[in-house]
Each structure stands twice: as C-alpha cells, then as structure tokens.
C-alpha cells in the first residue's frame with residue numbers, strides 16, 4: 001500500500017480550498033525565524049510573501065501596535081484620521097509624490113489606480129479609455145486586476161474579463177511606440193517595476209527612462225505597481241528610484257504595514273486631484289491600526305538603515321547563490337535586486353517548496369520554475385549565508401535527478 005500523500009490531506013475542511021498549502025502550521029516567529037506547531041524551526045526566506053518587512057515580533061513594532069490597539073483600532077472615514085495624514089506625508093517625502101489614498105490590499109491599491117486612469121480618460125472626453133499592461137504581469141485577483149494580469153490560469157473561469165487593456169512585451173519600447181501610433185484612447189501605462197509573481201523580471205533602467213519620456217510625450221499616466229518590489233525591498237524606498245524617474249501613480253501594499261493589512265495608492269501632481277468625494281472609498285482603508293503599522297514600519301526602517309541592509313545583504317545573497325549555482329545545468333538565471341531574488345530553472349520546480357521546508361527554509365516557487373526569495377529586510381549576513389547554504393545543495397540535487 002502507498003503511504004498517504006501529506007500534500008493531499010485537508011486539515012481545514014471548513015476553509016475554502018483556494019490554496020495548495022503545505023501541511024505545516026506556523027505558530028510563532030522572531031526576527032527571520034518561524035516555528036511550526038510541532039516545534040520545528042525554519043529560516044524565513046519568504047516573509048509572508050514580501051510582507052513582514054521587519055521580520056516577526058519586532059521589539060519596537062509590537063509595543064507600538066499594542067498601544068494603538070488599546071487606543072483605537074478603527075474609526076471611519078466619516079472623520080479625520082490624523083495617522084493617515086502622518087503616513088501620507090511620509091510616503092510623499094520618500095517618493096517625491098503629492099498625496100495618498102489608503103486601502104487594505106494590493107489589488108485594492110491597483111483598482112484605485114485603474115479607476116484614476118479611467119477617470120483621467122473620461123475627464124479628457126475619452127469614453128472608452130485603454131490602459132497598457134504587460135506580458136507576465138500580476139496585479140491581483142479582483143475582476144479588473146485579474147483582467148490586467150497576464151496569466152491565463154488566473155483568468156480561466158472568470159470571464160468575461162474587463163475590457164480596455166492593451167498588452168505589450170516587457171522592456172520593449174518599440175512595442176509601446178506602436179501602441180501609441182495605433183491606440184488613440186490609451187490613458188496610462190501600468191506595470192510592476194519588477195514583476196514578482198511573473199518570475200522576478202526587472203524592468204531595465206533605460207527602458208524605464210524611455211517609458212517616462214514616452215508617457216510625458218503622449219500625455220499618459222505612468223502607473224508603477226510597487227506592491228511587491230516597493231518599501232525598501234530593492235535597497236531604495238521604491239524600485240523605480242534606481243532609474244531616477246517618478247511615476248504618476250504608485251500602488252503599494254505588502255511590506256508597508258510589516259504584516260498588518262494595508263494598501264496605498266500614492267499619486268503625483270497629474271493624478272492627485274482626479275478623484276473627488278464619492279468617487280472612491282473603502283470601510284477599512286486608512287484605519288488607525290493599519291496607519292500606525294505603516295508609520296512605525298517606515299520609521300524603524302529609517303532608524304535601522306534597512307534600505308542599506310537590503311542592498312548589502314541582498315547583494316551578498318545574490319553573489320553566494322550565483323557562485324554556488326554557476327555552471328549547473330538547468331539553472332537559467334539568478335536575478336533580482338536587493339532582497340527580491342529569483343532563481344529560474346529550466347523545469348517546473350514546485351517540489352522545492354516542501355524540500356526546502358524539510359530542510360528548514362521557507363521560500364516560494366512562482367511562475368512554475370522560479371524559486372523566489374523575499375525575506376524580511378532585517379536579514380543578517382549570517383542568515384543570508386545560511387539561506388544559500390541550504391538552497392544551493394538542494395537545487396543542485398533537484399537538477400541532478402533523472
């Protein structure tokens with residue numbers, strides 16, 4: 001008789017079966033380490049999918065959140081929320097942009113961006129505005145954001161999709177110029193500065209610079225989805241800052257609250273006054289607990305030099321992985337920036353997830369064949385060495401299998 005497949009068990013029969021989960025239940029964490037309910041310890045290379053910026057149970061974040069919970073968790077957008085102004089002002093300071101709208105997730109931030117783009121079109125008299133999106137893109141799983149997403153598996157079964165998207169290849173300015181010539185109703189270009197779910201694909205710096213210039217020439221909004229790659233992950237506050245450009249609209253989420261649900265769409269001068277009272281809103285968006293989490297996350301990142309840490313430790317981890325996997329047949333590329341790293345293999349590698357967990361390492365596999373590391377920005381050089389020390393032999397063994 002075959003042994004039961006642990007992946008086939010369903011320990012949560014009352015929860016909808018929307019995720020392919022590993023049979024591991026995490027109990028608690030500290031720094032870059034997590035423990036499961038059986039007491040096994042893991043080095044966390046995933047950080048809740050690029051969410052736990054400050055790691056787990058951060059000694060300065062936890063008391064601040066406890067204090068906020070004791071004071072006010074939620075009020076309502078019927079009233080002023082001073083912490084919203086505090087976080088919005090900080091986001092404007094570090095991005096150079098002009099104002100922010102708050103929500104609770106990445107897809108909501110992207111929905112707000114899409115609504116801003118369409119409203120700009122309507123304000124110009126364009127009744128059927130179009131938005132340029134990219135091959136390999138992932139923007140979320142609401143009907144509009146899954147329509148902007150490029151993955152047919154994510155769209156299957158949910159048609160009809162939202163219309164008004166024009167899709168182009170990554171890093172190809174000629175393709176965008178062709179769109180400019182043929183699509184007079186385009187109002188915005190919408191892309192992840194570094195594609196995350198699509199397999200860690202960075203936009204090239206010259207491409208971003210040409211894109212900015214093209215958007216200016218065409219009167220298009222440049223909307224950069226930094227939900228995954230923003231908030232210090234690449235070693236600058238926002239990944240596009242490596243290209244010395246600014247977007248008009250920037251959706252954020254994931255790492256902004258270090259684990260507390262939060263989203264934001266940060267707008268430059270061309271977008272900041274597009275929406276007015278009654279155009280958009282959400283019950284939870286901007287509540288005091290989420291805002292406090294955002295304020296404290298950015299404060300601690302600054303106080304502890306976490307941008308530099310992400311650049312330095314990420315660079316070291318990337319170098320260790322490249323060295324360890326150099327010349328190994330089946331490794332296509334090791335790429336990324338800062339603490340957003342992908343190892344692309346020439347074959348599907350979903351099984352690595354369980355094997356890494358068995359070896360005491362949390363990570364993810366995205367786009368079927370890309371091993372993704374997006375650890376907390378507090379990762380130490382020693383922890384980075386331990387990640388490479390577990391992962392390199394694991395990948396080598398996997399690729400050596402017949």
Ligand SMILES: Cc1ncc(COP(=O)(O)O)c(C=O)c1O
Pocket residue numbers: 105106107108110138139140141192196197225226227228229253254
């Ligand atoms: C670039 C990007 N945009 C949007 C989203 C959607 O965010 P959420 O899952 O919070 O809705 C994600 C999530 O992975 C993402 O990586």
